[in-house]
Amino acid sequence: MSDTITIRGAVLERSGDERPYADSKPITVSELELTAPGEGEILVKITAAGLCHSDLSVVNNNRPRPLPMLLGHESAGIVEKIGPGVTNVKVGDHVVMTFLPRCGECAGCKTDGKMPCEVGSKTNNEGTLIRGTRHLTRNGEMVQHHLGVSGFATHAVVSELSVVPVGSDVPADIAAILGCAILTGGGAILNEIDPKPEDSIAVVGLGGVGMAAIITAAALGVKEIVGIDMQKDKCEKALEIGATSAMTPQEAEESGKKFTAVVEAAGHPKALETAYKVTAPGGLTVTVGLPAPGSTITIDPLVMTGEARRLHGCYLGSSVPSKDIPKYEQLWREGKLNAEALISDHIKLEDINTAMDRLSDGVALRQIIEFD
16 A cells, blocks of 8 residues: 555535535535555544534534534544554454544543543644544645544544544444443433432433434443434434424423433533423532533522533543443443434435535434445
């Protein structure tokens, strides 16, 4: 294999274009040049990649990033080549890619998942891999990496710190969503709430991450799981995959029902206010959603004190991917984690702009790009 290969990928040219994206076409699919992996890096042939709100947030400019950028982070593939010093994987391994590499040395990494890696966060913002390297060009122009992965492409060079090996029996589409949707939504349940079977759990916002929280709570044997969303069809879907009941935010607030723990997964301040309102005294509200910068919420601080409430922020499910992904893989293998239920569509790379419209409209859970 030569030092540089030609790949096909989906490049975001402009952020903040008017919708529908199917018309404005901020993302183009084209050939790019990908250089060989360096120290501690690997070349991965991408087999599947999921569309996530973290991708959409760059498209709609809620999260400004350097452009042009090859998008995609929730992906899976097979290792084709390893660079010098790689010890965690070998050629032929099936891997899940995660959007926040962990250096293992910084103050954030020493919190065991509570805080993101400081180094990985910095390089993600800069559009590089964790060692500060770049490997993508197009007609001689530098193209930025997205969250250390750039998974909307036929191949990717990533740090070995951005991947976790999984069994070859795990289908590519399932492996892809283990790296973000399930790691984030499931982590809110597994790492922040750590529920007992007798607990009551509600999830506000039934997109891919919220549904992942539902199936994880069900996999852990929680007896009462309530899905809350403004869209009735999503409430119905939640009932199909493990929720014991479902309702709209208005119905939830008017019911007077209070829950031991509530996960907010919508990324909207109103959803977080609802989640807080329906949390029981002594209970825990966990927010994993990513609202627009500058968003605010209104809560009664006396209630927080008088009812001994807790409100936790939870980034990437407070996860350490190398420890947590094998747990979800095992739950799936045992038939307890209904990961298949999160996948709403399989699409082609060329469908990317239309798929972003569907994601923005909230009519899809996880759309999976399949690669030949």
